[in-house]
Amino acid sequence: MSVILQTEKLRVEFKSRELRQATKIALHGLDLEVNAGEVFGFLGPNGAGKTTTMNVLLGFVPPTSGAAYLFGIDVRQPIARQRIGYLPELTYYYKFLSADELLRFYAKIFGLSRTETDQRVNNLLKLVELEHASKRPIKFYSKGMQQRVGLAQALINNPDLLILDEPTSGLDPLGRMKVREIIQRLKNEGKTVFFSSHELGEVETVCDRVAIIHQGELKAVGRVNEITGRHASLEKAFLDIIGYQTQSAT
Amino acid sequence: MRTIFALAGVVIKELYRRKDFYVLFIITILICLVMASVNIFNDAKIVRYLKEICLLLVWVSSLVIAITITARQIPAEKENRTLLPLLAKPLTRTQLIFGKFLGCWSACGLTLLCFYIFFGALAVSREHHLPLLNYFQAAFLHWIMLGVVVALTLLGSLVFAAPSSNSTICFVIVATILCVGRYLDAVALSLAEPFRTILYAVYFAIPHLEIPFEMRNLIVHDWPLIGWNFVGLDILYLLAYTAAFLVAACLVFRRKAVN
Numbered sequence: 001m002s003v004i005l006q007t008e009k010l011r012v013e014f015k016s017r018e019l020r021q022a023t024k025i026a027l028h029g030l031d032l033e034v035n036a037g038e039v040f041g042f043l044g045p046n047g048a049g050k051t052t053t054m055n056v057l058l059g060f061v062p063p064t065s066g067a068a069y070l071f072g073i074d075v076r077q078p079i080a081r082q083r084i085g086y087l088p089e090l091t092y093y094y095k096f097l098s099a100d101e102l103l104r105f106y107a108k109i110f111g112l113s114r115t116e117t118d119q120r121v122n123n124l125l126k127l128v129e130l131e132h133a134s135k136r137p138i139k140f141y142s143k144g145m146q147q148r149v150g151l152a153q154a155l156i157n158n159p160d161l162l163i164l165d166e167p168t169s170g171l172d173p174l175g176r177m178k179v180r181e182i183i184q185r186l187k188n189e190g191k192t193v194f195f196s197s198h199e200l201g202e203v204e205t206v207c208d209r210v211a212i213i214h215q216g217e218l219k220a221v222g223r224v225n226e227i228t229g230r231h232a233s234l235e236k237a238f239l240d241i242i243g244y245q246t247q248s249a250t
Numbered sequence: 251m252r253t254i255f256a257l258a259g260v261v262i263k264e265l266y267r268r269k270d271f272y273v274l275f276i277i278t279i280l281i282c283l284v285m286a287s288v289n290i291f292n293d294a295k296i297v298r299y300l301k302e303i304c305l306l307l308v309w310v311s312s313l314v315i316a317i318t319i320t321a322r323q324i325p326a327e328k329e330n331r332t333l334l335p336l337l338a339k340p341l342t343r344t345q346l347i348f349g350k351f352l353g354c355w356s357a358c359g360l361t362l363l364c365f366y367i368f369f370g371a372l373a374v375s376r377e378h379h380l381p382l383l384n385y386f387q388a389a390f391l392h393w394i395m396l397g398v399v400v401a402l403t404l405l406g407s408l409v410f411a412a413p414s415s416n417s418t419i420c421f422v423i424v425a426t427i428l429c430v431g432r433y434l435d436a437v438a439l440s441l442a443e444p445f446r447t448i449l450y451a452v453y454f455a456i457p458h459l460e461i462p463f464e465m466r467n468l469i470v471h472d473w474p475l476i477g478w479n480f481v482g483l484d485i486l487y488l489l490a491y492t493a494a495f496l497v498a499a500c501l502v503f504r505r506k507a508v509n
């Protein structure tokens with residue numbers, strides 16, 4: 001199986017703006033590999049370094065040391081992002097555009113032809129169930145609808161790798177289920193999905209492999225059943241791995 | 251180039267779908283129409299004062315539109331987090347800066363077109379003649395000058411965190427250049443060293459925007475056309491400043507972490 005996402009001893013430090021505060025180390029030599037065609041869950045408590053890892057992979061933040069590759073290309077090169085789709089957490093898309101216009105705009109950035117754009121936009125609007133609202137400005141969309149527009153824009157270039165940052169965050173159960181169904185469908189189409197989430201039940205359902213990161217360090221990586229091991233659920237395993245002990249246990 | 255045009259297209263759509271431009275345009279029209287209906291000197295043929303005031307309003311409105319549209323572009327992308335999916339595409343930061351610049355500058359051009367068409371119609375209704383080439387020279391240099399303002403504001407939006415502070419600072423800088431920029435060398439002569447050298451350096455470093463500003467007189471006083479060689483040189487001078495500000499913006503943005 002080919003590796004399409006890879007980090008090698010990735011280290012990210014953020015210099016504090018306050019003179020007396022120490023430099024914050026967001027990632028300590030992270031080594032990660034994601035294979036083609038798998039759904040990979042990236043887990044960790046808040047501030048663990050999940051979003052920083054994604055920011056490095058997408059070229060938003062330069063690594064202090066180490067390297068990251070997408071499809072074998074260094075992430076600092078824009079061409080590395082040609083075959084990926086990205087859905088950030090909580091994005092408020094251009095309110096004055098409709099979903100149709102937004103998708104066409106992103107299609108132009110990828111340099112898609114007009115025929116290809118028409119076809120993709122129609123298919124994606126159908127996939128995310130927004131055909132009925134495609135001409136309405138995004139400012140009138142609910143949160144769930146906005147998240148689905150986000151998912152559609154991430155798929156506009158028919159990417160081989162999807163990077164999703166907490167795709168179900170803030171959604172109601174129905175919205176979450178719809179997003180989960182879309183991820184499942186993409187998995188069936190052979191796409192690689194790399195996503196972070198706090199919804200461990202959801203991760204258990206859709207992921208092939210997971211990685212758990214805590215305080216910038218990779219604590220565990222493997223298939224869901226391997227990680228869960230002797231624990232009753234992934235949530236219990238997760239809490240154990242990050243070293244959390246419940247009140248009753250202590 | 252297609253990417254840059256796509257980005258510019260979104261900026262133009264934003265201009266005509268938001269209310270800011272319409273509000274300013276309607277206010278300018280109303281003030282001009284009120285001015286036109288008042289016969290201050292009891293002589294219907296005297297229209298210079300009307301043209302002077304209307305053109306000043308057009309200038310102020312165009313600067314407000316150029317600065318406010320540009321100042322909010324990148325901060326709004328950051329605040330709404332649309333910068334992230336945008337930069338996750340195969341798009342360089344330089345392309346993003348140029349796309350935003352082209353969009354804002356084109357939007358200013360469309361705004362100016364509307365303003366000058368209205369102004370021309372108002373002037374023709376009183377004077378019954380329209381020196382088209384004078385209008386073209388004045389409007390074209392006005393537009394080129396707005397390119398400098400847009401590039402400066404774009405650079406400011408990467409340096410200052412809040413769009414409001416950037417807008418205020420850019421507006422003060424541009425207004426100061428327009429009003430006192432040309433007198434700085436004379437003031438420098440009256441100062442002692444090292445202030446004289448400093449002020450001279452400022453005089454030569456700032457973009458002198460007063461030539462396009464003075465082109466208003468071509469329309470107000472029906473002066474003869476300026477030589478095209480001179481206009482061409484001024485365009486090159488203004489474009490050089492625009493390019494310098496854009497390069498600075500690209501360098502600042504290239505080093506910024508986006509998260």
